[in-house]
Every structure is written in structure tokens, then in C-alpha cells.
Amino acid sequence: MAEPSAATQSPSISSSSSGAEPSAPGGSGSPGACPALGTKSCSSSCADSFVSSSSSQPVSLFSTSQVHDLIFWRDVKKTGFVFGTTLIMLLSLAAFSVISVVSYLILALLSVTISFRIYKSVIQAVQKSEEGHPFKAYLDVDITLSSEAFHNYMNAAMVHINRALKLIIRLFLVEDLVDSLKLAVFMWLMTYVGAVFNGITLLILAELLVFSVPIVYEKYKTQIDHYVGIARDQTKSIVEKIQAKLPGIAKKKAE
Numbered sequence: 001m002a003e004p005s006a007a008t009q010s011p012s013i014s015s016s017s018s019g020a021e022p023s024a025p026g027g028s029g030s031p032g033a034c035p036a037l038g039t040k041s042c043s044s045s046c047a048d049s050f051v052s053s054s055s056s057q058p059v060s061l062f063s064t065s066q067v068h069d070l071i072f073w074r075d076v077k078k079t080g081f082v083f084g085t086t087l088i089m090l091l092s093l094a095a096f097s098v099i100s101v102v103s104y105l106i107l108a109l110l111s112v113t114i115s116f117r118i119y120k121s122v123i124q125a126v127q128k129s130e131e132g133h134p135f136k137a138y139l140d141v142d143i144t145l146s147s148e149a150f151h152n153y154m155n156a157a158m159v160h161i162n163r164a165l166k167l168i169i170r171l172f173l174v175e176d177l178v179d180s181l182k183l184a185v186f187m188w189l190m191t192y193v194g195a196v197f198n199g200i201t202l203l204i205l206a207e208l209l210v211f212s213v214p215i216v217y218e219k220y221k222t223q224i225d226h227y228v229g230i231a232r233d234q235t236k237s238i239v240e241k242i243q244a245k246l247p248g249i250a251k252k253k254a255e
Contacts, residue, residue: 071214083211090207094200178243 073079092101113135120134133139174180197205217224 071210072218073211073215079211083207086207087204090200090204094204177246178239 069075070079070082089101089105092104096104117134120131123129124131170176171180171183193202
């Protein structure tokens, strides 16, 4: 008596299992298609493929186009804010210690947030409203860094670190005599620069150059390229003369 009941139940089971994932309307059934209102398995496979493709490359905080637009003053308000903020911070570091500057910045930020929090609390008490915390939208933002993103950042950083280590070893162990001499001359010139400027002053000058040289070059590109080409040719001829007089260089080139 148990066998007929099992037989009668099997069609319903098979029909429910086969109808649990109906095909999407208008779908062609091809494995490559993934319609917007597709099946659960299709959406999960699309999500898995998107995660695998997006996690293959490290996520960058600032893209190259954003940095390009920033230093070329495409958005004057945004560039002015970044330029003014960083310049004020560097000037503050030149006049005060790092601890004092950081402490004043934190105190200024806390003063703004605490004052706004108290102001909103008083307004809510007077108007008897229940708007809640004024920074609730920002408190609910998920700013946690996943382990996958951390490893992507570390892998990207390790590429540059390994490249820098190879360059340092190559220069200090004199793999190429000319490159090591260039480094020695550059460091000798930097001793004179260090006697006149300190690190903060150099950072201030570097920021002024970063936010001024690109836009000037964009306006006078033809003239600047002409004079740079002349200087490059003269420098190349001088380097070739020096290389011809150095022992071992001409022999190495002949080989």
C-alpha cells in the first residue's frame, strides 16, 4: 500500500522541482544571456562573475582622470578647496609643530560637529520633533575595509616597493656607472638645496608647482616643447661625450 502513495507523490515532486525555476519570459535559453528578470541561478552567476572580475584589480581611491582634472583646474571650486586646504596645512606645519597642527585641526572639527549636534538637539526640543541624530546618515555608512580590498592595496604597493628596491640596489652597487654618477651629482646638488630650504618649504614649493606648472604648460605647450627639445639635445650630447671619456663604457658599447 505504501508504493502507490509514493508513486502518486513522485509526479508532484518532480513537477515542483522542475517548475521551481521557470524560464524568464522572452529568454532564448542561451547560456550567455542574463535577462534583467532572469532566474535566481542566472542572477547569482552574474553576481559571481561581476565580483570575480571586479576583485581582480585593486580599487583606487582617486582615478587618473580625477587627478588630471584637479591639477588642471577643470573644476575651480574643487581645485581651489584642495589647493587652499593643503597650502594652509603646510604653512601651519612650517610655523608650528606637527602635534600642534593636528591637535588644532581635531579641535576645530570637534567644535563644528559638537556645536551642530547641540544646535539640532535644541531645535528638536523646541519644535518637539523626532528627527533623530543629525549625523545618522553618515554614521550608518559602512566604512569598513574588507580583507580582499586590503590585500589588493598591499599587492599594488608591493609592486612599487619591489621596483624601488631593485633600483636602489642597482644604483648603489654601480650596475651602470653613468646612472650611479647621475645619482651622486643629484645628491650633491640636493645638499645645497637642503642648506637653503627645509622639508616643509620644499613641500610648499612642490604644491605650488603642481597646481601651476600643468596649466601653464597647457597654455604654452608649443613654446615650452621647443626649448625643452633644445635642452634635451644639448644634455644628450654632453652625456655622450662624458660616456666616451669614461673607462670601460666605450668597450661595453662595442661589445
